Amino acid sequence: MQNRECRRCKLAKKESLDGGLLILSFAWSGPVPRAGQFFLMRPLRTRVFLARPISLFGSTSGGFLRFLIALRGRGTEDLAAMGRGEEAELTGPLGNAWGDMALPAGPGPVALVGGGIGIAPLAAFAAELAEGTFDFYAGFKSRPFGLEGLSRKPVIATEDGSEGSCGRIPDFMDPAGYRAVYACGPEPMLQAVAASCSVAGVPCFVSLERRMACGVGACLGCTVETAGCNRRCCADGPIFSAGEVFR
Ligand SMILES: Cc1cc2nc3c(=O)[nH]c(=O)nc-3n(C[C@H](O)[C@H](O)[C@H](O)COP(=O)(O)OP(=O)(O)OC[C@H]3O[C@@H](n4cnc5c(N)ncnc54)[C@H](O)[C@@H]3O)c2cc1C
Ligand code: FES
Known part of the structure; x- marks a missing residue:
């Protein structure tokens, strides 16, 4: 336990x-x-x-x-x-941690892709990773936030063009060349990131949001439908392999 x-x-x-x-x-x-x-x-x-x-x-x-x-x-x-x-x-x-996800062996950086408040768990992950081993992509509706502590300058996109590139962050992230992509944010953003990773053959892990009650896997109030069966976002996630949840 x-x-x-x-x-x-x-x-x-x-x-x-x-x-x-x-x-x-x-x-x-x-x-x-x-x-x-x-x-x-x-x-x-x-x-x-x-x-x-x-x-x-x-x-x-x-x-x-x-x-x-x-x-x-x-x-x-x-x-x-x-x-x-x-x-x-x-x-x-x-819940599980980004570090629990099986990462293919080999050289090359990983990409962290956060949208809005989804930046939070990825900023924590960036602090666990060695400098130079990751790139950080951050998307916002408007002004960026939560990026102050990063050891690496992020790629930023804002929907209103107030900072960084104008548009949505999945459009500025090419998964080719990354060992894996870790993403958290609104579900349409996660789906777009997962789709480009699938085309590039790069493993993608997504952190999902569900309304929660017990938080420990007992009430089944946070169900995530996956390819094989229903899983609990709180106890089996919140991080899932993108291929399991977006088909
Ligand atoms: C694993 C996990 C990690 C999270 N981490 C963070 C975090 O670091 N920072 C942060 O600000 N928030 C985070 N959230 C979201 C946060 O839990 C919700 O914003 C919060 O529960 C909303 O509660 P509330 O009482 O303020 O709003 P409520 O009054 O409960 O809801 C306000 C509105 O938001 C919608 N809403 C509320 N919760 C969710 C949800 N989970 N998914 C979709 N729509 C929702 C409701 O339908 C309603 O329209 C996380 C959620 C999960 C599941
Ligand atoms: S919140 Fe109760 S099972 Fe997930």
Whole structure:
């Protein structure tokens, strides 16, 4: 069974960004999470019953975990309303990690492709990879965010042309020459990335979003249809081989 814990954690730092985004840092002394994994998160002072899944964005020395959060509804609004020192219940780390995916042996870099808030788990992955072993592609509707800590300058595309190339990021990523492609973002973006990888014969791994309840594989509320059978996004994912989920 996966090593996870449920703890009350104090909010150590809150950074508000433009465009309804924020970075929350919590003190965490539980099992060390790996990039791609997520936590169920719920402030003690909240209007929602179910905790919300949020990916690891980064960690700092001293045992602080960082989360990049986009405001969507009540759950994320209540996280944003927390003050420093206030407590939230964090359960995790949950799910699989990018590093669990079998990578073909050999030289050559990998490509990380993130869209919008999907940048978060890939930024965490970039921090685990050695410099020069990956390229980072980042797509946004408008102004970019979440890229400050990267050791490598990303390729950026914005739909409104406000920064980088104008358009959608899959159009600027050629999978040829990469050992594998790891992607997280809106599903149409993932499908486009998966399709180009399939043509190029490059393995592609995608992190999926589903509404979640238990987060540990018990309620079957987060089903992902795959080629062989139904899988649970929380316990069998959230990262899947693209060929399994996009056919
Ligand atoms: C594994 C995983 C990792 C995630 N990591 C992050 C992260 O790092 N940062 C982050 O900001 N968000 C992340 N999310 C998404 C986050 O969990 C949702 O935005 C959050 O649950 C919304 O809750 P809410 O109460 O604010 O909005 P709600 O009031 O629940 O919903 C607001 C609106 O968003 C839609 N919505 C909510 N959740 C989802 C979803 N999962 N998929 C599709 N539509 C949805 C609803 O249908 C509704 O229209 C992740 C989700 C998963 C499954
Ligand atoms: S959220 Fe309960 S099985 Fe995935």
